[in-house]
Amino acid sequence: MxxxxxxxxNVNHIASFVSRENLADILALAQRENIAPASQDVxxxxxxxxxxxxxxxxxxxxxxxxxxxxxxxxxxxxxxxxxxxxxxxxxxxxxxxMMQIFHPVWWLDKEGKHPEPFTIIRYHDVANGTWTVANGETERSLDYLRNLEFEGKKQLCIWPYHCLEGTxxxxxxxxxxxxxxxxxxxxxxxxxxxxxxxxxxxxxxxxxxxxxxxxxxxxxxxxxxxxxxxxxxxxxxxxxxxxxxxxxxxxxxxxxxxxxxxxxxxxxxxxxxxxxxxxxxxxxxxxxxxxxxxxxxxxxxxxx
Structure with a gap:
């Protein structure tokens, strides 16, 4: 090529705040190439x-x-x-x-505080009142936790706020x-x-x-x-x-x-x-x- x-x-800009995509530059580079379109791949x-x-x-x-x-x-x-x-x-x-079942804002402890990231919340933690659902969606939250445990899936982990749309x-x-x-x-x-x-x-x-x-x-x-x-x-x-x-x-x-x-x-x-x-x-x-x-x-x- x-x-x-x-x-x-620019490998020095990988995972940095200074990198930005200038697609006009990328397209200019691409126009210099003479490679068959993907539709022709055997x-x-x-x-x-x-x-x-x-x-x-x-x-x-x-x-x-x-x-x-x-x-x-x-x-x-x-x-x-x-x-x-x-x-x-x-x-x-x-x-x-922000308001999703695996984010801190969904849950409250007995003192009204949200869980720290990486807290594990289980079905019995909610059933016994250790954690309550902040937005009132208790029944559906319990259903999710019950099915996670029944199907042997990953436990519910409270993750840091991440990949919020538009950010x-x-x-x-x-x-x-x-x-x-x-x-x-x-x-x-x-x-x-x-x-x-x-x-x-x-x-x-x-x-x-x-x-x-x-x-x-x-x-x-x-x-x-x-x-x-x-x-x-x-x-x-x-x-x-x-x-x-x-x-x-x-x-x-x-x-x-x-x-x-x-x-x-x-x-x-x-x-x-x-x-x-x-x-x-x-x-x-x-x-x-x-x-x-x-x-x-x-x-x-x-x-x-």
Missing amino acids: KAAYEDIV KRTLLLAIDVQNDFMEGIGSLAVAGSKGDVRRLTKWMYRHIESLTGVICSLDCHS FGAKLESEFTKMLYFHAAVRNTKPKLVYKGQNPYTEMYGIIKAEYDKEHYVNHAVLNAIRAYDAIFIAGEASSHCVLASVEQILEYYAADRSITSRITLLEDCMSPIAGFENSTRQRFEELRDTYGVQIRKSMEIIL
Whole structure:
């Protein structure tokens, strides 16, 4: 390519407050290239980028993931190296309001104080009055907690306010955004942005469905898109939560079709876990590899 990686991405500005996307500059760079449009790809390759957002970036995010800055650097370099063979990109974005069941404002203790971030709230904590629901949605909150425990899902964790819609934290990280749109312009394609987590009564770690919701929503558009690709690469933040949940949900849906699950590769050096979940995340990914045939590779090992 005529454009160097450094013409597109400033690695010193990854996960910083000074970076901004000048898409006019990106488009000018892209116009110098002469690469076939993605629609002509014989082998179709997809990048599924999970929650590459400012609030998960170390140094600037309210729910920062250690290692995320290096993940973005390696991921954007991987995208650059494979511009000519990367057909499409799907990006998930956490998108929340302040008043959601996993944010402090939803709950009050016996003294009328909101819980601290990372507090775990269980069904019996609410049933016995340790925690009450600030907005009066007690019945529905109890239903959620009951079903989390019944289905053996993650416990309800109170997270710091993060990815509030319309805020800086909810935006895609800027240097990643530059590479995302450089790819789109060069390949004459359009990235697909998938917003998740807007239901106030549940947590939605994965891109496909919530932990539990009464409506049993499933994102069939993403599942059908995945079926259309010959190779699917997954990266993003955090590997222990939103990446892992997304992978599990996709594999659960396609469990009977190993021809699809074996197309999936986890870019292990383009994702990082929340501190304390390193070993359990690694173990779970290895289980998924053994069960479904997914691959776990470093980005530099991939040749498309």
